[in-house]
Amino acid sequence: MTSGGDGPDAPREQDGVGEPDAFERLWTPHRVRYIKGEGKPSTSDAVDCPFCRIPAMDDAEGLVVHRGEHAYAVLNLYPYNAGHLLICPYRHVADYTDLDADETAEVASLTQTAMRVMREVTSPHGFNLGMNQGDVAGAGIAAHLHQHVVPRWGGDANFLPVIGRTKTMPQMLGETREMLADAWPAH
Known part of the structure; x- marks a missing residue:
């Protein structure tokens, strides 16, 4: 890159940090763990499974x-949308057909x-x-079945996630968990 001119559009030396562009950036460094696969089980064993560790x-x-008695509701640590819940059986089971009748009923309920x-x-x-x-179907943690419940709003798939591949979350996960837990009916 050559240096020429002093105006705002004049090229500048970046000292090895790349070429400037017109993009704004929303930094989400907490997601690097997800991208690197950290926290994902390295085996299909229950010992290595986050959905088996969460109930403790x-x-x-x-x-x-x-x-619940056979399953629990937990916020997704890497949500597609604000309020994205997962319904997980306590038992470490990968396939929907392997749930027993009580687990199936409670996951549905x-x-x-x-x-x-x-x-x-x-x-x-x-x-x-x-x-x-299964992995091929997009399961991030294929060894432990989980039902996604993702709330949607008109316009939530606007240009930011579609073009910018960035999702904004209007509330911290802890606040969302508390709000939903407080409204959950007692059984």
Whole structure:
């Protein structure tokens, strides 16, 4: 790069840090753990599984919103959207067909309750619900089944995540957990 001129559009030496561009940057350094795969189980064993470790944590530390008899609701540490919950059976099981009848019923019931609570607290316009079964299907942690409950609002997939590949979250995870847990009906 040559140096020429003194105006605001004049090229500048960057001392080895790259060429300047017109992009603004929103730094999310906490996501580097996710990108590097840190915290992901290295095996399919329950010992290495975060969804098996979370129930031993206190609710705030583990981001647990509700604990049932066979399954629990927890905030996603790397959410697609604000309020993104996961419904996880306590038992370390990978495939939906391996759940027993009680686990299946509670995963379904907690999913319904999560939708009701979110409608009451955050008024989403819709939801994405789903399970990614296996690595090839996009499961970040394929060894432990989890149901995604993702609240959606009109315009939440605007230019920022689509073009800029950046997602803004309007609230800290701990605050979201507390708000949803407080609104969760007692059983």
